[in-house]
Amino acid sequence: MSTAGALLYLLLVGLLVAGMLSIVFHTLRTGISPMPTSAKVRRQLLTLLPPELEGTLLELGSGWGTLAFALADHCPRARVVAFELSPLPLAFSRLRQRLAPRPNLQLVREDFFRASFSGASAVVCYLFPGAMLRLAPKLSEELAPGTRILSHTFALRGWKPLRTLVVDDLYRTPIYLYEVPPRHESTGPADKEPGR
Numbered sequence: 001m002s003t004a005g006a007l008l009y010l011l012l013v014g015l016l017v018a019g020m021l022s023i024v025f026h027t028l029r030t031g032i033s034p035m036p037t038s039a040k041v042r043r044q045l046l047t048l049l050p051p052e053l054e055g056t057l058l059e060l061g062s063g064w065g066t067l068a069f070a071l072a073d074h075c076p077r078a079r080v081v082a083f084e085l086s087p088l089p090l091a092f093s094r095l096r097q098r099l100a101p102r103p104n105l106q107l108v109r110e111d112f113f114r115a116s117f118s119g120a121s122a123v124v125c126y127l128f129p130g131a132m133l134r135l136a137p138k139l140s141e142e143l144a145p146g147t148r149i150l151s152h153t154f155a156l157r158g159w160k161p162l163r164t165l166v167v168d169d170l171y172r173t174p175i176y177l178y179e180v181p182p183r184h185e186s187t188g189p190a191d192k193e194p195g196r
């Protein structure tokens with residue numbers, strides 16, 4: 001092998017190792033790897049979203065973009081905002097967006113826990129139990145009552161799903177459809193116990 005060939009080889013191996021380390025680092029940071037949604041789950045999940053959906057659809061943790069692109073195609077009238085923190089999967093999605101642009105898809109490098117969900121018309125996620133626990137109060141506080149939430153695999157503890165689909169795959173993957181419940185009527189200052 002020539003010197004140039006050897007250098008190119010080393011460069012490629014270096015990039016591969018750096019990419020893998022970056023994925024491991026961000027998996028530890030966020031608590032979940034960028035595992036993509038399978039085609040079977042994706043097809044079933046999309047049946048729970050009306051294609052005529054408008055407004056802003058949030059995808060929490062878009063990984064390699066597998067679901068984000070499918071959501072943008074399925075709901076052409078909605079603006080899909082896909083959050084991802086892991087740079088390599090995000091770069092892959094951005095490359096895909098460059099090669100085959102979806103005008104209604106926005107890929108953002110941001111921690112979705114720091115973003116505002118207010119005004120969203122639907123939320124889709126494939127996360128892990130700890131994130132669902134942390135997400136639950138944010139969803140109920142920031143989303144309007146009746147907003148659809150779709151969760152692949154992990155339930156929102158204490159919430160009653162409107163529907164649960166079980167995908168006919170190896171894991172019998174559940175997909176939960178929730179609607180943000182109506183807010184509890186504020187009891188207001190007059191209803192508070194005196195002296196409090």
Ligand SMILES: C[S@@+](CC[C@H](N)C(=O)[O-])C[C@H]1O[C@@H](n2cnc3c(N)ncnc32)[C@H](O)[C@@H]1O
Binds near residue numbers: 062065085127
């Ligand atoms: C299991 S993957 C799902 C990927 C994609 N949604 C799909 O279904 O194909 C979860 C992704 O969420 C990302 N993630 C986890 N917590 C996040 C956070 N707080 N902000 C942004 N992305 C996050 C992870 O980096 C990971 O890529």
